[in-house]
Amino acid sequence: MLSDNGTTVTEFVLLGFSGFPSLQRPLFWGVLCIYLVTLLGNSLIIVLTLADPALHSPMYFFLHHFSLVEILYTTTIVPRMLTDLQSTHPTIPLASCFTQLYFFSFFGVTECCLLTAMAYDRYAAICRPLHYTTLMNQGGCNCMVGASYLMGIITGTTHSICIFTLPFRGANTIYHYMCDIMPVLRLATGSTFTGEVGNLAVTISFVLTPFLLIMASYTCILATILGVATSQGRRKLFSTCSSHLFVVILFFGTATVAYLRPDAGSSPDTDQVIGVFYTVVTPMFNPFVYTLRNKEVTGAMRRLMDRYLWSP
Numbered sequence: 034m035l036s037d038n039g040t041t042v043t044e045f046v047l048l049g050f051s052g053f054p055s056l057q058r059p060l061f062w063g064v065l066c067i068y069l070v071t072l073l074g075n076s077l078i079i080v081l082t083l084a085d086p087a088l089h090s091p092m093y094f095f096l097h098h099f100s101l102v103e104i105l106y107t108t109t110i111v112p113r114m115l116t117d118l119q120s121t122h123p124t125i126p127l128a129s130c131f132t133q134l135y136f137f138s139f140f141g142v143t144e145c146c147l148l149t150a151m152a153y154d155r156y157a158a159i160c161r162p163l164h165y166t167t168l169m170n171q172g173g174c175n176c177m178v179g180a181s182y183l184m185g186i187i188t189g190t191t192h193s194i195c196i197f198t199l200p201f202r203g204a205n206t207i208y209h210y211m212c213d214i215m216p217v218l219r220l221a222t223g224s225t226f227t228g229e230v231g232n233l234a235v236t237i238s239f240v241l242t243p244f245l246l247i248m249a250s251y252t253c254i255l256a257t258i259l260g261v262a263t264s265q266g267r268r269k270l271f272s273t274c275s276s277h278l279f280v281v282i283l284f285f286g287t288a289t290v291a292y293l294r295p296d297a298g299s300s301p302d303t304d305q306v307i308g309v310f311y312t313v314v315t316p317m318f319n320p321f322v323y324t325l326r327n328k329e330v331t332g333a334m335r336r337l338m339d340r341y342l343w344s345p
Contacts (some may be wrong), residue, residue: 042201045130045220047123049114050305061118067317068111074320078330085333089168091341092158094322095151098178099144103316106140108132110211110312114221117210130212131197135189137211137312141288142239143185144202148281150177152250155274160257167219188239193232199223206299209308215292216304237290244285245331252277276322283318287311 050057081294082088082097112132117123125133127297157168192214199221209216254274261267291307 040202042127042203042205042220044124044126044205045212045217046206047117047125047210048206048208048301049117049123051121051123054344056113061115064111064118064313065115068107068115068286071107071313071317072104073318075104076326077249077324077334078320079332081333081337084337087329087336088333091153091154091174093329094174095147095154095178099147099151100180100319102140102143102147103319105136106144107312107316109136109140114210114313123210127197130217131193132205134207134212134217137189138186138192138214138235139189139235140187141237141339142188143181144183144284145240146181147178147242148277148284149246149278150174151183152281153177155277156253157268158249158273160253184187184239187303188235188300190233191231193228196221199227201271211308211312213304213308213317216301217259238287247281247285279322280319283315284311287315 047073049196050060078100079097082093082100110133113125154169157165161168196214199218200223202222203218207216207220218232251274254270258267258270261270279300287307287310291304292313324334
């Protein structure tokens with residue numbers, strides 16, 4: 034699985050799960066089912082937030098974009114993964130690997146920033162209720178969403194340039210099912226210092242910073258909730274942000290395990306299992322969290338069904 038020594042690599046071999054042929058067929062059907070649920074669930078949220086006036090609020094404006102990015106994020110990975118699971122020798126051209134890594138970084142960081150905007154919305158609603166309409170006006174919401182996409186573009190561009198301007202000669206086997214940052218960077222010939230520094234700088238700027246801002250928002254929210262006199266009032270306030278908090282823990286928890294573990298404690302097989310969780314499984318949870326645990330969304334779903342399915 035090596036190209037000729039000294040020859041510039043034009044394609045990579047995605048080793049993926051080819052070492053476990055007995056798992057490929059059940060994994061194919063499992064990933065396909067999860068992918069379809071992700072597409073349908075997030076598409077439903079997009080339709081509901083557009084069609085129902087009761088969901089025309091800042092929180093659901095952000096959720097609309099988050100669901101859209103979830104679809105694009107998982108679509109960057111899953112269709113090729115499904116194709117490769119049916120192949121005995123999956124390969125990916127260098128240009129396609131560049132494209133996949135770019136959009137994977139782009140959409141991943143955009144999600145981080147959108148989650149930060151949603152945390153700020155919850156902070157404004159709970160900690161600054163009298164100023165909520167001023168703080169979360171439509172212009173401000175548009176700017177936050179635009180900034181989220183811009184941060185994603187900057188991250189995708191930085192990662193791609195830092196990695197793919199390095200020479201790739203000789204080894205061309207990626208011990209993963211996708212073109213993730215570190216597996217590709219390990220194949221670069223010569224010094225990878227620039228790529229590693231660029232990756233670290235982007236991680237700190239556009240992943241760690243949003244996480245710290247979210248934690249700061251929830252620290253203020255928790256202080257406000259604990260200051261409420263009645264337990265019923267505390268439960269009511271917490272219920273308004275519990276869905277978002279669950280998604281934050283799920284998203285950043287898997288990202289932390291995937292990218293902040295020491296190399297000494299990782300293996301290709303472990304990396305792939307974790308990768309399946311944060312690229313395939315996690316995007317599926319978003320619709321369930323925001324429909325099953327949210328009365329406003331379930332109410333909007335009921336009204337939509339009454340309007341188009343049960344109306345005479």
